[in-house]
Amino acid sequence: MNQNYIKPDNWSIIEEGFDKERVKSSESLFSIGNGAMGQRANFEEHYTGKTFQGSYIAGIYYPDKTKVGWWKNGYPKYFAKVLNAPNWIGIDVEINGENLDLNACIKVEKFRRELNMKEGWYNRSFEATLQNGTEIAVNIRRFLCLNLDEVGVINYEITPLNKEAKIVYKPYIDAGVTNEDANWDEKFWEPLGTKDQENQAFVTAQTFKTHFKVTTFMSNSIWTNGKNLNISPEIVSATKEKVQFNYAVTVAKGTTSSIQKIGGYTVSLNHDNTLLAAESAIIWALEKGYGQLLQDQIDAWSKIWKMSDIRIDGDVKAQQGIRFNIFQLNQTYLGKDSSLNIGPKGFTGEKYGGSTYWDTEAYCIPFYMATKDQQVARNLLTYRYNQLDKAIENAEKNLGFKNGAALYPMVTMNGEECHNEWEITHEEIHRNGAIAFAIFNYHRFTGDYSYIPEKGLEVLIGIARFWHQRANFSKDKNQFVILGVTGPNEYENNVNNNFYTNYIAKWCIDYAFEQIQKVSLEYPSDHKRIIEKVKLSEAELQDWRKVSGNMYFPKSEELGIYLQQDGFLDKDLVPVKDLDKSQRPINQKWSWDRILRSPYIKQADVLQGFYFFEDHFSTEELKRNFEFYEAFTVHESSLSPCVHSIQAAKLDKMEMAYTFYLRTSRLDLDDYNKEVEEGCHITSMAGTWMSIVEGFGGMRVKDDALHFSPKIPKEWKGYSFKINFRNQVLEVAVKHNKTQFTLEGTKEMTVFVNGKPVLVKPKSSLMV
16 A cells, blocks of 8 residues: 555645654655755654654765675675764754753644745744643745855744744754764764854864865844844854754744754865855855845746656646656756756655666656756766776776776766675666767767767777677577676676667677777777777777677567576566566565576566667567567566556557556655655656656657657546757647647747647647
8 A cells, every 4th residue: 555645736735633653754745855965854853753864065075995705806895875964953942941842742723734846935833732831833934045055944934823832943053963874873074163143053064085175054044923022142152063052032922933054064075165155155144134045045946847847737736746756857957067967865764875877878868858958967967977997997896807998986986986785886887888878869869979088988999898898609599798797687697698788789899999980080089088098909999899790689579579688587487467466565574585596677677678778679579579568568667667668658558557657657656666765766657657758748859850659548538748959949749539749939930740740830839
């Protein structure tokens, strides 16, 4: 049974009623971020119930020493993880001598949370009866500024309902934080000192080992009935790692008192003097004032939604789902900084360490290319180019490869591998292919070839060299094979000849070879520079071609399908529909040994290959493979339903496509995998966008043109989305019997609808 407490709404995520058992789940779902920092929706006031405290800063990480039961040679020495950052949101509250704690109140009524995605703010309100009999109404609004991404704002309002109340606000900043996922219960932060002046306070701390310096700051003001009381704190308490102020006010029954708190982080990645930068950030925010900061936030989100919104008519849950996904993607990464990337949990939790996975290249780049501009996607590609030396070092150090072969890490912060599980770290090597595919995909979509001679070709050569060395010749098969791998389906480890891995390896070599030829003809100076730098010979190129031209792919001629790996048909092929529902999810119910021997597939594997290389196969081949593998797929990876939704739509299995769309779009809102309290699945949210644009919209890029084959679920009246294609914005609006194209650019554009060319003129609409 999935959770079902989030109220359907087109633009907001809404929870009504206080339930202690869902506090941690809601902390994930109502998380906020601005690309530079983010935080779970923890209560500002003290809470003694179950909670998962978490604030995070992009780019700040710590190498937590690996903890394994049996050390194997080649294990990464550490797992790099985004840190739980110093806490700036804290506001302890005392009312008539009693601490406000929702876990201890006699009664909590009218509890409501709202995450307003349209305007970019989070609101929490409730009425509570304290043990001392005081009744209060509380309303808190919080947001993280997009325009100055070092600043966050809280407006915390309290209204006594049944008597006069002495309210003591106790705002604090605290660097004495720990990570819930720490391997050795180490402290990650070294406090360097505190400072306070008037209503402002600063705690400066740096990370052990990595020595990132962060100043956490706050500035407070106390208000009654909308007027600033201009009071200073009565008490200031300070330790090496924490500063707390006390403001006492007496408030009449029915009168609203509030504390406005400005807080945030300045970091050494951006500033030489983080304390001075923090003081400047406070000045900037105070000059704006709360009202203007909120309006600026609303305006900034309006610009984002203008390009990235997907509208769905007639299905509120579907609408809410896609907007939640788009909102979280934009909260996590806005494309401003090529040193940053997209963690699978974003700023919503600590699982996966906040590191970079292949999810970025396989799922996220299409969303950012189409809803922003090509520079954002180029920054994501540049991130990998800047870490090429580390990828070469990784292949040499861990696999003994030579000659510039590059193995990109499964998990990374700075280019070094920091994933702990052998069967993933050293066997899930298909991630190399996703990085090469992203380069191809970027050129295909944007038409910008310049990235390849400037940077991309070196990456492609390193990856091709890896695949050449990783394959070996089988005399028995008289073909090249790739042994001992884990494919995208992580419910299979150490298998031989995973179809997806072998196929993408062949493709990578062929694509690298083609680009070398193209660059030599069209960019001869770059070609000369690169070939000399990497010492690539014609003989080596011919060796590559021998491997790619004679790669083995496991296949069943009888079934007309590619096999996920050698021996897949030896399994006990009981379809998922015949699996007892009490056994799901199997990753929480079964031993790993039982999972490995089963036919059950965590996520699209063979079908991931059909998704990337759709043009290489016929629709009939897709149908056979889809129908076979879908029957065994349990979709216990967040990355799975979107691929199946896209392919089901292509095969006119619209009911299935719609079901998968709902699953991917509401994966966290409905907590399908019963783990949302650990954080939201940020990178798979880009797959939700793809399931509409590429699935129902049928968008493809072929021969420098957009192609569409629009379809619509019967549950919807219509849907629309925008695509920024080569600096022209095309809006596509689909209804049951017609599709409308509107071009915002300056030049006419030919698009193909169900294979037929259609000319769309600028600043005009066309109905098909």
